[in-house]
Structure formats: C-alpha cells, structure tokens
Amino acid sequence: MAITANEERHAARAREAATLAQDELNTADGKMGDGDTGVMLRRLFGAVAAAIPDQETDLGSVFQACAKACASGTGSSLGTLVTVAMMTLAKATKGRSQIGWDELGPLLALVRDQMMARGGAKLGDKTVVDMIDAVANALVDVRTRKEASEAARKAVIETLDAFRDRPNRLGRARMFGERTVGLDDPGMLAFSRLLVAVAA
Amino acid sequence: MAITANEERHAARAREAATLAQDELNTADGKMGDGDTGVMLRRLFGAVAAAIPDQETDLGSVFQACAKACASGTGSSLGTLVTVAMMTLAKATKGRSQIGWDELGPLLALVRDQMMARGGAKLGDKTVVDMIDAVANALVDVRTRKEASEAARKAVIETLDAFRDRPNRLGRARMFGERTVGLDDPGMLAFSRLLVAVAA
Amino acid sequence: MKKLMNSPDALVDEMLAGLVAAHPSLLQEERVIRRAGGTKRGKVGIVSGGGSGHLPLFIGYVGDGPLDACAIGDVFAGPSVDSCIQAIRAANGGAGVLRLYGNYGGDRMNFDLAGEMVDVDHIQTTTVLGTDDIASAAPDDSVKRRGVAGIIYAYKIAGAKADAGAGLAEVTATAQAAVNACRTIGLALSPCQIPGAAKPTFELGADEIEMGIHGEPGIWRDKLRPADDVADEMVRRLLADPVAHKSERVSVLVNSLGATPLEELFIVYRRVAALLKREGLTIVRPLVGHYVTSMEMAGLSISMIHLDAERERLLAAPCACPFWRV
Amino acid sequence: MKKLMNSPDALVDEMLAGLVAAHPSLLQEERVIRRAGGTKRGKVGIVSGGGSGHLPLFIGYVGDGPLDACAIGDVFAGPSVDSCIQAIRAANGGAGVLRLYGNYGGDRMNFDLAGEMVDVDHIQTTTVLGTDDIASAAPDDSVKRRGVAGIIYAYKIAGAKADAGAGLAEVTATAQAAVNACRTIGLALSPCQIPGAAKPTFELGADEIEMGIHGEPGIWRDKLRPADDVADEMVRRLLADPVAHKSERVSVLVNSLGATPLEELFIVYRRVAALLKREGLTIVRPLVGHYVTSMEMAGLSISMIHLDAERERLLAAPCACPFWRV
Numbered sequence A, B: 001m002a003i004t005a006n007e008e009r010h011a012a013r014a015r016e017a018a019t020l021a022q023d024e025l026n027t028a029d030g031k032m033g034d035g036d037t038g039v040m041l042r043r044l045f046g047a048v049a050a051a052i053p054d055q056e057t058d059l060g061s062v063f064q065a066c067a068k069a070c071a072s073g074t075g076s077s078l079g080t081l082v083t084v085a086m087m088t089l090a091k092a093t094k095g096r097s098q099i100g101w102d103e104l105g106p107l108l109a110l111v112r113d114q115m116m117a118r119g120g121a122k123l124g125d126k127t128v129v130d131m132i133d134a135v136a137n138a139l140v141d142v143r144t145r146k147e148a149s150e151a152a153r154k155a156v157i158e159t160l161d162a163f164r165d166r167p168n169r170l171g172r173a174r175m176f177g178e179r180t181v182g183l184d185d186p187g188m189l190a191f192s193r194l195l196v197a198v199a200a
Numbered sequence C, D: 001m002k003k004l005m006n007s008p009d010a011l012v013d014e015m016l017a018g019l020v021a022a023h024p025s026l027l028q029e030e031r032v033i034r035r036a037g038g039t040k041r042g043k044v045g046i047v048s049g050g051g052s053g054h055l056p057l058f059i060g061y062v063g064d065g066p067l068d069a070c071a072i073g074d075v076f077a078g079p080s081v082d083s084c085i086q087a088i089r090a091a092n093g094g095a096g097v098l099r100l101y102g103n104y105g106g107d108r109m110n111f112d113l114a115g116e117m118v119d120v121d122h123i124q125t126t127t128v129l130g131t132d133d134i135a136s137a138a139p140d141d142s143v144k145r146r147g148v149a150g151i152i153y154a155y156k157i158a159g160a161k162a163d164a165g166a167g168l169a170e171v172t173a174t175a176q177a178a179v180n181a182c183r184t185i186g187l188a189l190s191p192c193q194i195p196g197a198a199k200p201t202f203e204l205g206a207d208e209i210e211m212g213i214h215g216e217p218g219i220w221r222d223k224l225r226p227a228d229d230v231a232d233e234m235v236r237r238l239l240a241d242p243v244a245h246k247s248e249r250v251s252v253l254v255n256s257l258g259a260t261p262l263e264e265l266f267i268v269y270r271r272v273a274a275l276l277k278r279e280g281l282t283i284v285r286p287l288v289g290h291y292v293t294s295m296e297m298a299g300l301s302i303s304m305i306h307l308d309a310e311r312e313r314l315l316a317a318p319c320a321c322p323f324w325r326v
C-alpha cells in the first residue's frame, strides 16, 4: 500500500473539513488573535482543491500546484506556513508517483523543520509546529493506512490535551500570555481537524 | 388670588419635571424624530431655573430672564418655541407684579399665536401648538388656582387622546406620515408633563 | 452604545475645544467657529450651522473656500439664536452674508430671527436652504425636504463663487442652483444614541435596513440585501427624482453616516460608478468617506449633483479647510 | 454586525475596484495598488502592505509622498508572497526599495520571501518594521511589538526623505528612526466581525473597555470611565514607555478604529493636548480622524512621535495621497 497522486480526494476532504471547521476555528482565533483562522483556511483549501491538476501522477507536480495556489492565495501566518509545507512536500516528492506510509513521518518532520526555519517558532511555543512535530513522531513506524490513521488521531488528541494548559508563546497569541492557558491554539486545532478529515 | 413673581418654585418644578420626563420624551421623539426632546428640555429648564433673578417682583423681568436663557441655550424646534413663549410672556407682563388666574387663558392664546407666526404650524398639525391652544381655551373662565389646575389637567389628557390617532403634519414627524398614527407628539407630551408638574 | 465622553452636557463644548486645539486655522467663540484669518474685506460671507453630532459637518468646512463661520447647537438641536447672530457677524466682511444651512424647523427659526436682529447692524443677509434629501418629501413638495450630506457641494460651490469676488445676489443664486441640482438618499444599518439618552433613538432588527435617514428612523424599512442590490435601489430612486437642469456630468458623494467603514463605501461606490456610467453620466471628482455623519450610526448616503460648466469649475477651485482640500 | 457587501470572498477585490475608481491617482494590479504615475527613476521606492480591513491604511497613503505601492491581503491576513513580489517590483525606480510594514508574522514571512525572490531581479531591498504598539510587548522586548497606527508617521517621514533624493540606506535609517521615536496605545469599545465569520471576534460587556487592541481582544480589560480618565491612563502609559531620543516637540495622532466618531476623538484630543502641554511638550501637526481602522470596530488609538529637526521638516514636506495631504 502506498500514497499516490490521486489526491483530489484528499484535497476535497480538506476543503470540506475546512468549511465545516470554519466557525470553530474563527472562534478559537478570536480568543487569542484576530478571529480569521477559519475564514482563511476555508478559502485556502478551496483554492488548493481547485488547483490540483487532473490526471497528474507526479506527486511533486501535485504539491507544486498546491504550493502555487497557496502562494498567491494567502499571506496569513498559518496560510503562509501551509505554503511552506506544500513547497517542502513538492521538493521532497518530485519525480515520484507514490510514497510509502512509512515515509509520511519523516516527510512531516521535514515540513516541521522548514516551518520552524521560516516562521521562527520553537518547539513548545504552542503553535501548529508542535502539532506537526507530534504527528511526525507518531507516524515514524507505521506501515499501513490504518496504522497511520490511528496513530495520527491519537497523536492530535493527546497533543491538544498536552498543550491546552500551557501559554502561547508566539504570534498574536503571545500577547495574551496566561490568558491563553486552558485554550486550544487555533493552528493546532486546525491541523488536527484537517488531519482527522483527510485520514478518515 | 393671583400668580406672582415667586417663580423660582415653578421653575424648579419645571426643571424636575423635565428631568423626570427625559427618557419618556426621548423615546416619544425617537419614534418620529431624532430622539432628543427629553435631553433638550432637561437642559433648557435647568438653564431657565438657574436664570431666574432673585428677589425680582416684576413678572416681565422674570420672563425676560427666562427668554434670555432660552435664546442662548437652545435652537431645537421645541426649544425655540419655548423661547418665543418666554419672550411673549415677558412683553405681556412687563411692569406687573401679579396676574390673575383669569388672565392665564388669554396669555396662553397669545403665546400660541406667536408660536404659530414663528414656526408656521397650523392648528391640527399635531404639534405643541395644538396642546397650548387646548389649554388656553380650557382656562378661559377659571378664577382660582384650583380651577385652573383642574381645567388644565383635564385639557391635556383630552387633547393627547384626541390627537393620538391623527397623523403628524409638521417638522421631522411629518415625514413619517401615517406611521405617527397611534403615537403621541413629543412636543404635546412635553407640554402636558410640564403643565401637570407646575400646576401641582 | 458606549461613548468616550465626560458628561452629556459638556460634550459639545469639549468637542469644540479639542477641534480648535487640533486645527489652529479655526477660532472658537462660544458656540461659533470661524476662520482664524477672518473674512476678507469685501468678500461675501457664508455662514452655516446646525446641531452637533454631524462632524465633520459643519465645522470641518470652515476655511479657505467653503464657509466663513458656523453656529453649533447641542447634539441634533439647532444653534441658538444668539449663536446664529454671532456667526453672521463673524462671517461679515462688509459685502453681506449668505445663510446656507439645512432645512430644519429649529435651524430656520433661529437663523431667521438672527437675520432680523442683525438687520440693525446693517448686515445684509440672504438664505439658501439645503433640501437634498429625496426621502423626506415628494418631488412636488420639495421645499419641505431636509438638507443632508449634499449640502457640502453647495458649500464648496458657493464658497468658490464668493472667493472669486461675486456679490451677495450672485453667490446666493449660485448656492440655490447647486442645491437645486443635488439629490441625496440615505440608508441606515444601525441607530445612534443621543448623549444622555437612556437608549438608542430607534431599533433595527439584525437583518433590517432603513432608507432615508439622518439620526432618525427611516422612511421605508427593508431587509438587508447584498450591497449591489441596495446600491441599485438607491441609484434608481436618485435618478427617478426630477431635476430641472440635468447634465451629463455629475459629482457623486458616497458618505458614511459614522460607523460604516471605508471598505463598504468603496464597494458601494464601485457599483454606483458602474450604474451611472451605464446611464451615460460622467462622474467628476467623486467623494468617498466620512463627510456628514450622525455620530456612531451605521449606514451611508449617496448624493449626486448635476454640474454645469460653472459648477464644475467652482468645484475644482482650490480650497483648504480641515476636512476638504482641493 | 451588518455589513454592506456582496459576499465575503469578493469583498477585498470589490473594495479595491471601488477605491481605484474613486481615486484615479492609483492603479490596481490584482492585489497590488501603485501610483498611476509610477516611481520616479532614481527615487528609492517605499512599499508597504498587510491585511485588508484597515482603510485608509495602506492604500490611502500611496501617492506623492508616502508610499509607492502596497500589497493587500484578505481581511486581517497578510498579503500573499506573490503580491509582495509584485508590489516591490512596482515600487522599484532603480534605487532600491524599502519594505516598511507592521511587525506581524504572516506579513514578515511573505515580505521576506518576496525580498529573497526579487534579489534575482537585482532589486536591492531593505526592511523596517512598524513596532509602535506598546501594549503588545514590554519595552525590553520591543522588537516583538506590533505595528499599529503610528506607522503612518514612518510612511510620511521616510517618503519625504526618499522624495528629497536620499539613497536606500539613508531612507531606511530615517524610517527606522521614525519607528523608534513613535509609540501607540489603543482602546477598544466594541469588536468587529471578519466578513464571513458567524459572529464578532470578541465580546465586551456594555460597561467594558479594553486597552491595547487592533481587531483582537485587548490586553487589559477595564470598566468604561469618563473620557478624561481614559485619556489620562493612555497618555501616562505612553509617556512611561522609554524612548531613546526624546524631544520637546512631538506630533500626536488620535485615531478612530472605525465606528468611534470625530466628536469623541476631539474630546480625547483636547485632554491629550492639555496633558502633554503640562509635561512641557509642544504638539506639532496633530492628526485627528480615521487614519488606521479595523472596519466597524469602536475605539481609538493615540500615537505620539518625538520629532528631531529633520523629522519635523520631513513631516511638513508636501504630500498628496488620497487620505493625507500637506
């Protein structure tokens, strides 16, 4: 079993998940930011879903198209990090028509590192990066879709729980300091909602 | 019995009545105007009460002082008509230290005429002028404070009732036409509240 | 409705104090604001005024160009007769004074009274009333209409005429022609609250709008619709209102009543411009922004003025007052 | 919160279309607004940008003087990297381009990325970040502070420097010094709503205010108090914040966040002016109005910039863009 470029399905799921989660994510961001995470992701994944080329088997080209859609579609913090992720995946999967389930973890680790380099977040700052880190670690030894899906679900729940009572240390949310204790970071929440939807 | 220049008491009562009626009159004006009748009258009668000269026995001088306070204190429609009333009363009572109860009706009729000349209202337009007209008529034959007070109270209630279901024909309220049917005119309401308080 | 103020009764005077502190080109004398420089000897003076709560109207248009002085009342209440007299005197440069203000009962009584009283000083005065609000009376009853945002066109045009040295009769005729050529329609999304009042002046449902307003409830109540639909209806009503001397060249003012942000004004302007173009009209010097407000009220108004060659030239003439510069 | 719009997803593009229709001195190229005239050959270009919903920021300052171009994102979201690249190219007159924008994560990542990508075009770029919001980080952590309304001073001052023929390094240093000399504090009375969101971003009680905001909940929540009390606290916090090179001469901006009307701004300005005078400071060219907003949010911000002789001169230099003229 492997992941192929039959990605429209994933993209469509991501778009639907973003639409469904829109109000929840806006509300989460409204508590420690400017309240736009949900609107932004709904719009972004709409653009991504529309950009996926038909009949393309090269994963690198698929992710490249996604990256392009992101790069011209948004400049929000999280949106830009999604662009970085797409660019990283495009480079890493260039020329390949499938990747194994065991490659997912290392790929996400690469995404995490690129996001940290670009955005300046450190592990523990309570951002989307912490969530990606947790999922990357959880996927290290998986071999099948089922294993991957279960490990990812478990990781996102545990990570939300683990970070909820810590303060945000980056971006707009940093300003609210201790007031963010007890709240989910909107970026972490967003990644968890998308992942669960795509893994379903 | 007669009315003397011991007017501080009346002015203080008018001020209190205007303060008490403020919200009611704002609300009435908010339905067919800009919602300021109450605020304006509270402020105006505050200024009038403060302007009454101590120890003055000449009624004309007292009303003159009131007129001056009004003329520099407001420019709202109703406020300006109050100024006109004060000026009319000042002229009519100049040199007199008291007026009889039987003179009240004719004095109010004079006030009514001056207001009509200045503001252009006609009888039946559903303005403060109609209320003053009704009270002026009701006071024609009174001889005592008690008679005056009773006649005035009766007249204001009857007049509010009589006009409530007619449309306003003047000022801002004119624009609302049939939507004013069923509502009291704020100027008529204001005069009724003040009169009842002063007559108490 | 929260307001940053100290007390309702101090609001107007504190606002005026701040305004002249921020704008040294203006001088305050009680409830009158005049140009610091005074009216040039021999120039026709133009005076306006009205209730507070409509900034930048009226004060923001006192300066080189539009107005020489204005008289300010309490919130939504006309200026007192004393203020009107004082303002007329302040605007007098010896060549007479045009009283140019909105058609409201209180304002009219006070400016009229003031005009009678300055006759004694031998100041010649004339009157032109702003009557641009098409929602406030039918076309055949247009003398009963109120003045709303469109009056700033009359300020600018009459002001430039006076600046050019015209006499009182000419300036008055120019102002009257500008008023005659101008129409406004307004739309409320949410009310405002008179300082000191216990609650907002009127209420609108979460999905309701009203047409034809200015701090009061509107004339027609309607459902909130997409901006383009709303603009279509407003423009349709504007175009349907008869104007004696139409022109192919017009200026347009899309004006926030207060809380409505520039973003929404530009969305509406975009549509208005497209509609007028389709009608064969050319828009000259459009104005989009906060020109005449009712405090924190949400909503906007659209004004359109037909321009003959002279009005277009006068509109383009240099002017410098705190809230309008050409 | 009612909005006049057609759809949340069309809002930004329709707003831009209306804006350039009303202001022919501006040109739109997708999500970039540039001067119609282009950047003069040999002049340092200045580019800014950020999320929509803050008009007249940024677009209103593109013109003769402040900015040459700006890149616009969705409401409250930074401009895309593509728009940043396009804006830098549009601002390029061959003498390099200063990227002058607020310190926000998304904006920074995108302008940085864009800077790396235009290196290939041999366009030299520098960066200065607006960091005036004293509520967003402690003084010893001031590099983490966000840029809010005070950035318009940096636009004006750096723009005048570039106009005067200074090179990229000099313009950059002037902009950085202007940012360093400027402090802002904000106050929210009511929230705004992201177009497309189901409800306002945050909630405030009928008697509550928040300090230190910009479309988000504030840093401290407090009770609504008289305007003078609120102004006192804001000015006290502004004055307490350390500034390296203080001056006796300052400019002050009292800015509406959207729905707060001019009346309230002037009441607050009156108090601010009195307080600063008492501190021995002289206010030069104060600004009171809608300069940087967050849509229909109610509240205001107060900015203060210390002026050395050069900054005072540059602030007074002529400029003409849609929302600021000297």
Ligand SMILES: Nc1ncnc2c1ncn2[C@@H]1O[C@H](COP(=O)(O)OP(=O)(O)O)[C@@H](O)[C@H]1O
Binding pocket: A029, A033, A034, A035, A036, A037, A040, A075, A076, A077, A078, A079, A081, A115, A119, A120, A121, A126, A127, A128, A129, A170, A171, A172, A185, A186, A187, A188, D076, D077, D078, D105, D106
């Ligand atoms: N520099 C950063 N590095 C990593 N994650 C970040 C960074 N900045 C923001 N985020 C993530 O993005 C989320 C906010 O996204 P979004 O609402 O798009 O941001 P904004 O409105 O502040 O531009 C945060 O909850 C956080 O998880």
Ligand SMILES: Nc1ncnc2c1ncn2[C@@H]1O[C@H](COP(=O)(O)OP(=O)(O)O)[C@@H](O)[C@H]1O
Binding pocket: B029, B033, B034, B035, B036, B037, B040, B075, B076, B077, B078, B079, B081, B115, B119, B120, B121, B126, B127, B128, B129, B170, B171, B172, B185, B186, B187, B188, C076, C077, C078, C105, C106
């Ligand atoms: N021209 C007029 N003649 C007589 N009464 C008038 C006139 N105009 C207004 N009024 C009265 O004044 C009342 C409104 O007063 P006020 O709120 O002060 O007016 P506004 O806010 O319209 O200036 C009306 O209800 C009416 O009774």
Ligand SMILES: [Mg+2]
Binding pocket: A029, A033, A034, A035, A036, A037
């Ligand atoms: Mg956000």
Ligand SMILES: [Mg+2]
Binding pocket: B029, B033, B034, B035, B036, B037
């Ligand atoms: Mg009223």
Ligand SMILES: [Mg+2]
Binding pocket: B034, B036, B076, B077, C051, C075, C076, C077, C078
């Ligand atoms: Mg009124």
Ligand SMILES: [Mg+2]
Binding pocket: A034, A036, A076, A077, D051, D075, D076, D077, D078
């Ligand atoms: Mg954002």
